[in-house]
Amino acid sequence: MSQPLEDKARHMLKEARLYCTEARVAILQVLLEAGGPLRQDQIARWESHKLNKVTVYRTLDSLAEAGLVHRAFMQNRTWHFELADHCSENQCHPHFTCTNCGVTRCMTDVSLPMAKITQKGYILSRQQVRLEGLCPACA
Amino acid sequence: MSQPLEDKARHMLKEARLYCTEARVAILQVLLEAGGPLRQDQIARWESHKLNKVTVYRTLDSLAEAGLVHRAFMQNRTWHFELADHCSENQCHPHFTCTNCGVTRCMTDVSLPMAKITQKGYILSRQQVRLEGLCPACA
DNA sequence: GAAAAATCTGCAACTGAGTTGCAGATCCTG
DNA sequence: CAGGATCTGCAACTCAGTTGCAGATTTTTC
Numbered sequence: 001m002s003q004p005l006e007d008k009a010r011h012m013l014k015e016a017r018l019y020c021t022e023a024r025v026a027i028l029q030v031l032l033e034a035g036g037p038l039r040q041d042q043i044a045r046w047e048s049h050k051l052n053k054v055t056v057y058r059t060l061d062s063l064a065e066a067g068l069v070h071r072a073f074m075q076n077r078t079w080h081f082e083l084a085d086h087c088s089e090n091q092c093h094p095h096f097t098c099t100n101c102g103v104t105r106c107m108t109d110v111s112l113p114m115a116k117i118t119q120k121g122y123i124l125s126r127q128q129v130r131l132e133g134l135c136p137a138c139a
Numbered sequence: 140m141s142q143p144l145e146d147k148a149r150h151m152l153k154e155a156r157l158y159c160t161e162a163r164v165a166i167l168q169v170l171l172e173a174g175g176p177l178r179q180d181q182i183a184r185w186e187s188h189k190l191n192k193v194t195v196y197r198t199l200d201s202l203a204e205a206g207l208v209h210r211a212f213m214q215n216r217t218w219h220f221e222l223a224d225h226c227s228e229n230q231c232h233p234h235f236t237c238t239n240c241g242v243t244r245c246m247t248d249v250s251l252p253m254a255k256i257t258q259k260g261y262i263l264s265r266q267q268v269r270l271e272g273l274c275p276a277c278a
Numbered sequence: 279g280a281a282a283a284a285t286c287t288g289c290a291a292c293t294g295a296g297t298t299g300c301a302g303a304t305c306c307t308g
Numbered sequence: 309c310a311g312g313a314t315c316t317g318c319a320a321c322t323c324a325g326t327t328g329c330a331g332a333t334t335t336t337t338c
Binding site: 158159160161178179180192193196197215216217218 | 323324325326327333334335
């Protein structure tokens with residue numbers, strides 16, 4: 001059923017010159033399918049894949065190092081990972097978290113200009129924006 | 140020596156209608172003196188105050204609830220706390236972290252416009268900006 | 279100002295995300 | 309398909325932050 005996703009995942013791994021291991025293919029598929037940030041446990045439990053948490057973390061590390069995935073944000077001391085597409089070179093889309101229900105959403109259609117650091121000597125390479133408020137369901 | 144800071148701390152607590160306990164006065168003093176974000180262990184070890192970590196966390200919670208302090212950012216799965224002044228109602232100053240040496244600095248002179256959420260139903264109440272790059276020493 | 283009520287504080291034990299070492303399994307290249 | 313390079317899973321660990329509870333402080337009441 002998700003053959004095309006698996007193919008896409010394998011292709012991404014080939015491009016990045018990474019071993020096409022079961023775990024990497026599975027995790028990329030899960031992230032492609034989810035279309036948003038996921039925690040380690042959400043990935044490990046997804047569908048029929050049963051991956052050890054150590055494997056999930058190490059796999060995400062290698063995918064992040066290769067630039068395929070990145071740590072989107074931390075919530076409740078837990079990292080959420082997502083595919084690194086839809087990101088410009090130095091800025092990803094903002095993430096909105098509802099302070100009432102806790103749901104977090106990617107605001108892919110919102111963007112802010114890069115900050116300007118006036119102090120001398122700083123080299124700004126990346127900017128991250130978190131938004132907080134009420135989601136439509138809780139407002 | 141830090142009599143004025145202690146007085147200021149006590150005054151802040153009175154204003155916020157909180158008990159003037161030793162721990163609260165001490166922690167406010169430390170944060171006033173530091174002038175930037177601190178971790179729990181940095182606060183606990185500051186000068187002659189020897190506070191239990193549970194006390195530090197609970198005290199910071201109560202100060203945060205009263206609006207005197209807030210969680211500035213998380214680094215290495217650890218919260219950094221700072222005084223809540225210098226913050227506008229819905230946005231605090233950005234924090235810059237050097238990807239090389241790990242140092243984090245408050246960029247009080249940098250500001251970004253608030254994001255505009257185009258999707259209906261969202262109420263945006265707070266925006267947080269993290270910056271990454273190289274500090275003058277590492278650039 | 280002392281007693282009562284309301285709140286803190288510290289200790290010990292716990293929680294849970296993320297990490298490490300290592301042996302055995304998989305993947306790729308020649 | 310053999311052999312080296314690289315993963316994977318298990319068990320045990322780390323460490324920031326939390327919880328329950330008994331005893332200590334602070335504030336309020338009279």
